[in-house]
Amino acid sequence: MEFVSTRNRRETATAAEAVLRGLAPDGGLYCPAALTPLPEDLSALLALPFEALAGKLLHALLPSFSLEETLALSRKAYSSRFETAEVTPTAEVGEDTVVELFRGPTGAFKDVALSLLPHLLTAAKAACGQKEDILILTATSGDTGKAALAGFQDVPGTGILVFYPHGGVSPIQRLQMVTQPGQNVRVCAVRGNFDDAQSGVKKAFASLSGSAALRERNLALSSANSINLGRLAPQTVYYFKAYADMLRRGRIARGEQVDFVVPTGNFGDILAGYFARLLGLPVGRLVCASNQNNVLTEFLRTGIYDRNRPFYRTSSPSMDILISSNLERLLFLLSGDDELVARLMGELNKAGRYQVPERLLGQLHALFWAESCTDRQTERTIGQVYADHGYLCDPHTAVAFYAAEKYKAACPDHRPLAILSTASPYKFPAAVLRGLGQQSSGDEFADMAALEARTGIAAPAFLKALQRAPLRHEDVIDLEDMERYILEEARI
Numbered sequence: 094m095e096f097v098s099t100r101n102r103r104e105t106a107t108a109a110e111a112v113l114r115g116l117a118p119d120g121g122l123y124c125p126a127a128l129t130p131l132p133e134d135l136s137a138l139l140a141l142p143f144e145a146l147a148g149k150l151l152h153a154l155l156p157s158f159s160l161e162e163t164l165a166l167s168r169k170a171y172s173s174r175f176e177t178a179e180v181t182p183t184a185e186v187g188e189d190t191v192v193e194l195f196r197g198p199t200g201a202f203k204d205v206a207l208s209l210l211p212h213l214l215t216a217a218k219a220a221c222g223q224k225e226d227i228l229i230l231t232a233t234s235g236d237t238g239k240a241a242l243a244g245f246q247d248v249p250g251t252g253i254l255v256f257y258p259h260g261g262v263s264p265i266q267r268l269q270m271v272t273q274p275g276q277n278v279r280v281c282a283v284r285g286n287f288d289d290a291q292s293g294v295k296k297a298f299a300s301l302s303g304s305a306a307l308r309e310r311n312l313a314l315s316s317a318n319s320i321n322l323g324r325l326a327p328q329t330v331y332y333f334k335a336y337a338d339m340l341r342r343g344r345i346a347r348g349e350q351v352d353f354v355v356p357t358g359n360f361g362d363i364l365a366g367y368f369a370r371l372l373g374l375p376v377g378r379l380v381c382a383s384n385q386n387n388v389l390t391e392f393l394r395t396g397i398y399d400r401n402r403p404f405y406r407t408s409s410p411s412m413d414i415l416i417s418s419n420l421e422r423l424l425f426l427l428s429g430d431d432e433l434v435a436r437l438m439g440e441l442n443k444a445g446r447y448q449v450p451e452r453l454l455g456q457l458h459a460l461f462w463a464e465s466c467t468d469r470q471t472e473r474t475i476g477q478v479y480a481d482h483g484y485l486c487d488p489h490t491a492v493a494f495y496a497a498e499k500y501k502a503a504c505p506d507h508r509p510l511a512i513l514s515t516a517s518p519y520k521f522p523a524a525v526l527r528g529l530g531q532q533s534s535g536d537e538f539a540d541m542a543a544l545e546a547r548t549g550i551a552a553p554a555f556l557k558a559l560q561r562a563p564l565r566h567e568d569v570i571d572l573e574d575m576e577r578y579i580l581e582e583a584r585i
C-alpha cells in the first residue's frame with residue numbers, strides 16, 4: 094500500500110517512511126491512498142487473541158513490515174506492559190459495553206499505541222537504512238507525553254522531548270511527566286495552551302528537519318503525536334477486539350453493526366474507528382464526544398470548522414483542543430480530493446475557519462454524530478454512572494457517557510453501543526470525587542485515598558507512587574524558545 098500526503102497525492106511514502114518522518118514534507122499528513130476491506134475472513138480474525146490480532150492488522154495497515162515482523166512488534170509491545178493479556182478488556186455497563194483502554198503502564202489509552210511506536214520506529218529506521226538517531230518531538234495535552242516518555246525511556250538510538258501547556262494539564266498528569274526517569278528523556282512546560290505547543294512543534298519540524306544543526310548532532314526528527322501514522326494503526330486493534338467481545342457475549346449477532354462513542358480531542362482515536370470500518374469491521378456510527386471546547390460538535394453538525402472561539406480549560410484536559418489535526422485525514426479519505434484538503438487547511442491557517450462542500454457534509458452526517466458537554470454535566474454524569482451501575486469513570490469517559498445518552502435519545506435507530514474509556518479515574522481524582530458528590534481535599538493523593546475508601550476500587554500503584562517520586566524536569570519556557578530548547582536539550 095502506498096501512503097500519500099493529504100495535501101498532495103504526488104508526495105508519497107512507504108509505511109516505514111511515513112512512520113519515520115511523522116509529517117509529510119508539505120505539512121500534510123500521511124494517509125493510505127485508499128483503504129479496502131481485509132481479505133481475511135472476519136470471524137477468524139475476531140477469534141484471535143489481542144497480540145495476534147494486532148500483528149495481523151498492523152501488517153495490513155503498514156505493509157512495509159512483514160507479518161512476522163508485526164507479530165514480533167506486537168509481542169514486544171503487549172506481552173507484559175498491560176494489566177491483562179487482553180490489553181483492552183471490555184465491561185458491560187447497563188445495556189452498553191465499555192472498552193477499557195486505560196489498563197496500560199500510564200493509565201491512558203495512549204499506551205496502546207505508544208507501547209508499540211518505539212519498536213515500530215526502530216524497525217522503520219532499519220527498513221529505510223537511516224543512520225541518524227531519532228529525536229521524538231511531542232506536544233501533549235496531558236496523556237500522550239507520559240505514555241510516550243514511558244515508551245521511549247532508554248530505547249537505544251532514540252531521544253524524546255515532550256512539551257506540555259504550563260498549567261494546562263491535571264496535577265497528576267504533570268507529576269507523571271516531571272518525575273520521568275531515563276537518560277534520553279526531557280520534559281518542559283510551555284507558556285501557552287496545547288494548540289500553541291502543537292503548532293510550536295510543527296514549526297520546529299519545518300525549520301529543523303534536515304538542518305545542519307541536526308545533521309551535526311546526527312539526529313533526524315520524528316513525532317509521537319497522532320499526526321504519526323504509527324500512532325493510528327495500533328488504535329484500530331481495540332475496535333476489532335471490542336467487537337469480538339460483544340459477539341462472544343451475545344450482545345450482537347455476527348455481522349451486526351456497532352456504534353462507537355469516542356471522547357475526542359485531536360481526532361486520532363475516532364479516526365482509527367473509521368479505519369476499522371474501512372477495513373471491513375461492521376462499525377455503524379461514530380459518535381464524537383467533546384467537552385466545552387466544542388469545535389468538532391459544531392463542525393460535524395454544520396460543516397463549518399471555526400477555531401476562532403474561546404479556549405476553555407476543562408476537567409477533561411486531554412480534549413482541550415481547538416485544532417484537531419486528524420480531521421484532515423478524514424476529509425481526505427472521504428473526499429479523495431487532495432486539492433480540496435490543501436485549500437481548506439490553508440484557510441484554517443490563515444483565517445482559522447473553513448467550510449466543507451455540501452456533499453462532504455452529507456457524508457459526515459451519514460457516518461458521525463456529535464455532542465458536547467460542560468464540566469458540570471461531566472461531573473453529574475460521573476455520579477450518575479456510578480449510582481446506576483457502580484462503574485467509576487474518569488471525566489473524559491464521562492463526556493462519552495453523556496454523549497451516548499443524548500445519542501440514544503435522539504436516534505432511536507441506534508445500534509448496540511460501545512463506549513471508549515480513555516483514562517483511569519485515578520488520574521483525575523479531584524474531579525471524580527466531586528462527581529460522586531464529595532469535596533476535594535485540595536490534595537491529589539488524599540483524594541485518591543478518599544476515592545478508594547468510597548468505591549473499594551484500588552488506585553493503580555504507579556499513580557500512588559508519584560507522591561514520593563523525585564521531580565526531574567521543572568523547566569518552563571516561552572513559545573519562542575522551543576527551537577533553541579530543542580537544540581540545547583536534545584540527548585540520545
Ligand SMILES: *Cc1c(COP(=O)(O)O)cnc(C)c1O
Pocket residue numbers: 201202203235236237319356357358359360361362363411412489515516
Ligand atoms: C488523548 C485523549 C483523548 C482524545 O483522543 P484523540 O485521539 O486526541 O481524539 C481522550 N481522552 C483521553 C484520556 C486522552 O488522553
